[in-house]
Structure formats: structure tokens, C-alpha cells
Amino acid sequence: MSSNVPLRPPTPPITAHRDRPIQPDLSFLDQITSNMVYSAYICINKIEAWDALANFDEDSFIFCQDPYIQEIMYKVKDSYNSHTGASLALTMRQLEYIAKRGLTEYRALYDKNVISHTY
Secondary structure, three states: OOOOOOOOOOOOOOOOOOOOOOOOOOOOOOHHHHHHHHHHHHHHHHHOOHHHHHOOOOOOOOOOOOHHHHHHHHHHHHHOOOOOHHHHHHHHHHHHHHHHHOHHHHHHHHHOOOOOOOO
């Protein structure tokens, strides 16, 4: 159930990257990670929350007290029925990276094995 906190307009991006296609090709990820990241990516597009993720500078999504970030996380969790707390946190970090550096650089990290291919 949503907390009914209205989504606030995004703040101007500090380091937002625009390499975020509407339909991302995440075929380089394993199937489970791809499904989690894809559903969250589409959700972030829909609610236009990329700038909020690009400006996120706290240590933890899970312990973040910002009602806007909490609402984003609720919507991301709701977009994928199988999230655990850990998978949600991992997915949010991956989206934050994409928001700040773009999909091309995110893939480059995966190709260099910086992002694990398996859990």
C-alpha cells in the first residue's frame, strides 16, 4: 500500500546523465537481475524520478528517511513482486549508478566484471 505521499517535482540534477534510453537493452545481465533492473528502470521512467536518483547522496536507500525516496522505493518494489530488502537495495544502487553515469558506463562496469554476473 502506498504511503500517499505525493511525488514532489525533481530537483535540478547535479550529475544526472542522459544516457537512459526509454527501452533499455539489459540482455548483458543475468535473467533475474535483468528482470529486476528492467522493471525498476521502466518505473523510474514512468514516475520521472531520474533526477532524484542522480541527486541521491545518502549512505543507504533502505534507511533513508526522505519521503520522496521512500515513495520511489515503494513504487519500484511494487513493480517487481519478488523483491527482498536486499534485492531492492541492490536494484536502487544500480539505478542510481545509471542515473549518475548512464547505461553505457553501467554496461562497461558489468563487462569488466565490476558488477557481479551472479549472486
